[in-house]
Amino acid sequence: MSTLTATAEKPRSTPARPVYRVTGRRVLASEWAKLWSLRSTWITLGLGLLFLVAFGLIAASRYKSGIDSGNLDSDFADSTTVSLSLFGTNFAQLALGVLGVLVTAGEYSTGMIRSTLAAVPRRLPVLWSKAAVFGLVALAVGTLGAFVTFLIGSGIVSGTPADMSFSHAGVLRSLLGAGLYLGLVGVIGAALGALLRSVAGGISVLVATFMLIPGLISLLPSSWQNDISPYLPSNAGEGMFALTHDSTTLSPGAGLLVFLCWTVLALGGAAYRLVRSDV
Amino acid sequence: MIDARQLTKKYGEKTAVDGLDFVVKPGTVTGFLGPNGAGKSTTMRMIVGLDAPTSGSVTVNGHHYARHQAPLQEVGALLEAKSIHPGRSAYNHLKALALTHGIPGSRVDEVIGLAGLGSVAKKRAGAFSLGMGQRLGIAAALLGDPQTVMLDEPVNGLDPEGVLWIRNLLKELADEGRTVFVSSHLMSEMALVADHLIVVGRGRLLADTTVADLIREAGGDTVKVTTQDPARLRDVLAGPGVDVTGRIGSEELQVTGLTAREIGLKAAEHGIALFELSARTVSLEEAFMDLTRDAVEYHGTTTGIENIEAAGRPA
Numbered sequence: 001m002s003t004l005t006a007t008a009e010k011p012r013s014t015p016a017r018p019v020y021r022v023t024g025r026r027v028l029a030s031e032w033a034k035l036w037s038l039r040s041t042w043i044t045l046g047l048g049l050l051f052l053v054a055f056g057l058i059a060a061s062r063y064k065s066g067i068d069s070g071n072l073d074s075d076f077a078d079s080t081t082v083s084l085s086l087f088g089t090n091f092a093q094l095a096l097g098v099l100g101v102l103v104t105a106g107e108y109s110t111g112m113i114r115s116t117l118a119a120v121p122r123r124l125p126v127l128w129s130k131a132a133v134f135g136l137v138a139l140a141v142g143t144l145g146a147f148v149t150f151l152i153g154s155g156i157v158s159g160t161p162a163d164m165s166f167s168h169a170g171v172l173r174s175l176l177g178a179g180l181y182l183g184l185v186g187v188i189g190a191a192l193g194a195l196l197r198s199v200a201g202g203i204s205v206l207v208a209t210f211m212l213i214p215g216l217i218s219l220l221p222s223s224w225q226n227d228i229s230p231y232l233p234s235n236a237g238e239g240m241f242a243l244t245h246d247s248t249t250l251s252p253g254a255g256l257l258v259f260l261c262w263t264v265l266a267l268g269g270a271a272y273r274l275v276r277s278d279v
Numbered sequence: 280m281i282d283a284r285q286l287t288k289k290y291g292e293k294t295a296v297d298g299l300d301f302v303v304k305p306g307t308v309t310g311f312l313g314p315n316g317a318g319k320s321t322t323m324r325m326i327v328g329l330d331a332p333t334s335g336s337v338t339v340n341g342h343h344y345a346r347h348q349a350p351l352q353e354v355g356a357l358l359e360a361k362s363i364h365p366g367r368s369a370y371n372h373l374k375a376l377a378l379t380h381g382i383p384g385s386r387v388d389e390v391i392g393l394a395g396l397g398s399v400a401k402k403r404a405g406a407f408s409l410g411m412g413q414r415l416g417i418a419a420a421l422l423g424d425p426q427t428v429m430l431d432e433p434v435n436g437l438d439p440e441g442v443l444w445i446r447n448l449l450k451e452l453a454d455e456g457r458t459v460f461v462s463s464h465l466m467s468e469m470a471l472v473a474d475h476l477i478v479v480g481r482g483r484l485l486a487d488t489t490v491a492d493l494i495r496e497a498g499g500d501t502v503k504v505t506t507q508d509p510a511r512l513r514d515v516l517a518g519p520g521v522d523v524t525g526r527i528g529s530e531e532l533q534v535t536g537l538t539a540r541e542i543g544l545k546a547a548e549h550g551i552a553l554f555e556l557s558a559r560t561v562s563l564e565e566a567f568m569d570l571t572r573d574a575v576e577y578h579g580t581t582t583g584i585e586n587i588e589a590a591g592r593p594a
Contacts, residue, residue: 017424018382018383018424019349020348020349020351020352020380020381020382020423021348021349021380021381022348022349022350022379022380023381026378026379026380026381027379029378030375030376030378030379031375033371033374033375033378034364034367034371034375037367037368037371037374037375038364038366038367039366040366106364107364110361110363110364110365111359111361111362111363112362112363112364112367113362114329114358114359114362115362115363115372115376115419117328117329118327118328118329118350118351118356118358118362119350119351119376119379119380120350120379121327121328121344121345121347121350122345278324278329278330278331279329279330
């Protein structure tokens, strides 16, 4: 048993016993290590990046070929390099949001959460760390993807009416906004996973929130639509990175504010459940 | 040191743990026994704060588990075997837990060696056998060099070599002055390692005793004697600390306080003929079954069928 510990035979109070302590920074380091030690993280992040870049470039190529052949799809009529480049955001948000759900709900479905919370029984630092670590990673991937797509995309559509460069007003803000949006989608995914404690449930609510509800809202009377629609998470988020805004969309600042509110709401629900419920 | 006071856990109508009072002391191995569904695992989850008690409290080394600065250094717990992510390697699993406390990497390597996981540490834990999973859980429990080690059914799924390893490990941990609290449904295993026993049934404390006392109270160490002249043998055997019982008109007597050898010698001395003389030792299993069967009947909340079921459950 000498390998178990060199200090065990001595009384507890001897200074030789190592002094361990749980700190916020250490929980962060632990969550960082946990994230990268799973293959699913690499695969899903790769998919998210691929969706963002590939769909953006496909959109840019279709626009370019439409212009060249003279029969441009009407959907593409008002396109800019920014809107074409960010075409893949919808798909990337699904991958990043799902990974966010997996980061938290995956611990419940596997039983890992018992080990996690036995190590950090105060619990909340785990949620904040998971949200921070994954939010930053999703932000980095989203921002990287947006800029790469824009760089390549602007090459594809150069010489067309959609052509734009970084120096164009609002381009940088849009690209950074898209990255920030994807980062916050990751945080919302993680919050939903912690709130529902189920991978399937978390993904369902995520998909409903970002993909189904915006469509269903069109069933409401149009006067209601205009009041509600801009404040939905997906539409408020779109306001963050859209280059142009009209009366039915929120400005980038307002969009960010509304989207942050949704994020805080989801995190608050997750924190409440984490503290209150047995695992 | 684990101190439970009126610890109670209710899930809706069902009371899983019902006013448990017990203290687990350092320096010994304390067995936590009870039939399935007796509330053992729930109690252990409450000790490490995974479940919140409905009422009452449980502290570890004087504080609630969550109040400790380094919880893994206070209590190392093996709960349900697979409290791991199957996609993560054993090494990365332990490393992630170590990082929360600032436990150095050298200690991670140490517990991997201790648990005999060296050759599989880099493999995905999902591919582990039940026994390997148990070893990983025990490695995680020892990671923080904890003062209290709490293991829920640690020998589950282990091969004979693993069982022996656990047995020695538990004894060594207790000899080092640690508090060792082990649940099991294998009475024979408990008899080999535990000094002290806490027995629960239906969430209630049935006994807080030592292994020897439990067996004695359950009527262990009786000797069955069949004789031609029971009345005379009674008189011959009578003495301080000796208890002789038997039905009137029957040739059979139950004697406690004397060995079979002593009874045989005394009978021969007085010329009493014996037909049968056998020591009846009560196993821990039997003692335990008696104890839990009584508890079930005492509560009287169930139908006869359930009583039979509860009594017939594998100990």
